Amino acid sequence: MKITALVSLAAALMVFADASPIARRPNHQNVRNGHAVPLTRNPHFKHNTKAQMAKLNKRYPGINILASGTVPLTDAPTDLEYYGTVSIGTPAQDVKLDFDTGSSDIWFPSSDCTTSACQAHTQFNPSQSSTFQQDGRSWNIGYGDGSTASGTLGIDVVSVGGVSVTQTIGLATDESSQFGSSPSDGLFGLAFDTIESVSGVKTFMDNAIAAGVLDQPVVSVFLPSVRRNGGTGGEYLFGGIDSSLYTGDLTYVPVSQQGYWQIAIDGVSAGGQDLGQSSQGIVDTGTTLIIVSDAAAQAIHGTIQGASNDPNNGWVVPCSLQQSTDNISFTLAGTAFNVPLADLAYEDLGDGSGNCFSGVQGGQDLWILGDVFIKNNYCVFSQTDSPSIGIAPLSY
């Protein structure tokens, strides 16, 4: 289904830095001197929490997130997916891409693609770009909900927020029907090159850093949320850090393994009480919820009256939590970062029970701090020689 009602809720905060580029600066300056990409939420996107779980099963292979079961589609104004405009080629052809720190490929439909899913989206026409070059290699990607995309690799200029690099891109010439309902045309991966689908391909950030076009080797992420501010004003800031968006200092959490943005999660607390849980985990803008181990999910929900683990729906909590002012918190590099219980009441089951899908689910030994975490905490993905994620609570 083609989603036509795309509503831009983001202010157009385009900042074009003209300072001399300095790559791999070891100490970060907390100044807004980068290239901002305004984000758009699609409030009409019909989504399915269970399909998100199925997608995770494929993205993190070998790990079963939830047993099978069906969840009715619910039209909910929750914070599912965020995307921004990216220009490809010369003259520029604009596509809407989902920025994803949990994957590394950049891909979108090619004009050669005749499937209905491709035709429901903007299709890039390489023959109309004077800077396009064939790569010759084939490319494919797949997800646990059965969706797939495949095609060929090409090389062209990719511009985002005024940052332009020559980049290897995936041109989908076949795309399964599931993508037809996606509000974005494709993906923009922001993880490390080691998890590119085709080995040897460099990421956009690799290329931008090597070309010296960023003031700092960072992408700073501000995800808005409907609950906190009506879902407006989100952005990815390439090459800069906007200190007006967070309070206090950023805590730089070292990346423990480069692939995903993987870090050590030292603890999780509820009501100030440590729950005795810790793990390696990743910070992933492309995952909607927070996914932890079964033991940690049990421990967290054990502190929430009325929470239960339903075999069909996973963990559910009373929707009345939306009025709570309490938090759970994750301890990273010695600092506790809050996630309000109000965001744990993620989406109404819609069955009249007054229960909501929880924003925290179990089944994942490599924990995932997804959008439910990031929409409460500003995250600076810093690709220095010793990568880290700078994190601080949002200021609004």
Ligand SMILES: *[C@@H]1O[C@H](CO)[C@@H](O)[C@H](O)[C@H]1NC(C)=O
């Ligand atoms: C919950 O977290 C927010 C944001 O960090 C904080 O302002 C608030 O005081 C916390 N609530 C409680 C009860 O600690």
